Amino acid sequence: MTEKKHILRRAPRPEPKPDREMECFAAVPRGSEDVTAAELRLLGIEGAQAGRGGVSFRTNRAGLYRANLWLRSASRVLVRLAGFPCSSPAELYDGVHAIPWQEMITPAMTLAVDCSLRDSALTHSGFVALKTKDAIVDRIREACGSRPNVDTASPDVRVNIHLVKNVCTVSLDSSGDALDRRGYRLERNEAPLRETLAAAIIALTGWDGNVALADPMCGSGTIPIEAALMAARVPPGRNRSFGFQRWQDFDPRLWKGIQAEAESGIRQLPVGLVSGYDSDSRALSIARRNAAAAGFEGQVHFFHSSLEQFRPEGEGGVVIINPPYGKRMGEEDELKELYCQIGDILKQRCQGWTGYVLTGNLELAKYIGLKASRRFVLYNGPIECRLLKYELY
Template structure:
């Protein structure tokens, strides 16, 4: 079986024309939809339409590749394959079977089907995924004499089935691993911040590398590393592989050209300090390793220092932080004292700066004792948070 897989991989299907228009969909953490829409528009996507939890858009194959490399706030990019009415298991089976799987799969490849349901007569997502899988493998068995194997963890082709109000949409997941897995963060602290959420926070701050940036509770360094990469326009996905690289119609030459173009516009260095502090020596070691893997060792500096000793590195700048808010770490009384201390340090030491604080508990955030000038709604997983902006006059 291993040798057969290698032979088939050496003779992939001919890629379709690079300018063929594709219907695409970015799945997005709640609260970041408009940010993702702005990112996609900047890349040249057409018909960009944000909806709750995602952004629909159109583009050619180069735009698909570019979105995988550059969009920092999306979780996944899906390629639309087909849609059909779906009021019964048989209608689901027939609809899935009618799609051109022989152009996408060979018996030597592996397959997985994920399913989400909403307001439909079919009520069990696992059953629906199995029915769709049966339709695909039955078709391949009839046409090729054998069927693809199932690999739910790392398939060659991951199929996304979404059924809402008895309408099924079938898409291909272009990512493999979710897009927040940049490939550089192997060391995580006790409560890691997803890279996609960190990117959303940094985009809301508008920090562009013209003033200093400081995170006095840096954890694993995610906010600073995402911020530095955004300011330098570094491709988010340059250091990892994607699921579509195993598709039969993957265009290696076009991928390399798009990657070369995106890397060519990336900056080499920042002219201002980017600093991260944390009281935990293990966190600082992890930050430095993450920065090394991200290629940002010379752009972002980390040092062991408790928050109350943080000092500004200029007359003005941006301070960003994600303090604990009691979901997974910290006792309530300790947290209340911490948030009061945050307000004291802001007022006493950071006059002239702009501070952004991600608050998962608004009662704790009120203890800062400062009135935010803006509030942005973001979700840290299922938890609704507020990114609070403070102008520290």
């Protein structure tokens, strides 16, 4: 007798509910909060409030879709569902269980729970995630008769728990994969810069695509490629999908319209506008493949050049350098000469340009031998860094 296979089919997606304003939070690398707030204002989202580690804002469904598609410096966009005091497992369970999860998650869908905890009675993130999951699936089972499964790798719905000083905030993660996953970085060089941090650095320089931009230590090309995306007006989320596309209230017609609107604004990158240089042939090969994957084959130019040979083309523009800090790739004593060299190159070869150096080692920065006209505090992962600006008259 032939065995019958029972296939769990997802129910047809219901018509989107009437639009409503949502309370959102864009999580960002520390130091980039003002950059992200400015990006939201450019998207027409007013009232964005920058705080530590993120930006709070209110928007409708279209604004949420645009934020995910266009934000360059944010890590993810969360939609707040509830907040409540939480100093015990019972309070956590009851607070999460009170949310009408059956309106957002069906038994045929999958879910995952992410947690961040600080200064609270509950200190084990694994336990908090498990207790949250129990409360969610219990509520759905009570309403629907069956429960969804957990899929930590690629869930339909990702729930975020933020527990700080015994106050729990429950949110839906509308981004899915982190927003730095643009889809173009096919390969990574050693100690790569995150795309979101590269975008924040470029924004802090004030570069607007009207003058040249050069990176003399470009590695796998993240800074030049992010600059190219900005100058060509390409949304950073163009070649990826988002968590909200799996939600029950996803509006595909609205999303297609927003994508079409974005596509209509893309322009060709001017020749010679963005360039990268590196002495590592393998890194340059990766950079070229990444640039091609981002749609800039032949438009972003990469040159095999040591730092000693670097000379930017053109009469002025912006030079951005991200040298090693002595914490990941090389020891501090070995890097003193490199930082001296950076100072010499900026002074002797980049007159008329504006130089920026990102470093997580202020002792090494002294060897540049130039007075920074401005300093921006940024975090590269856990490393507190400075983006140093040098006016090169």
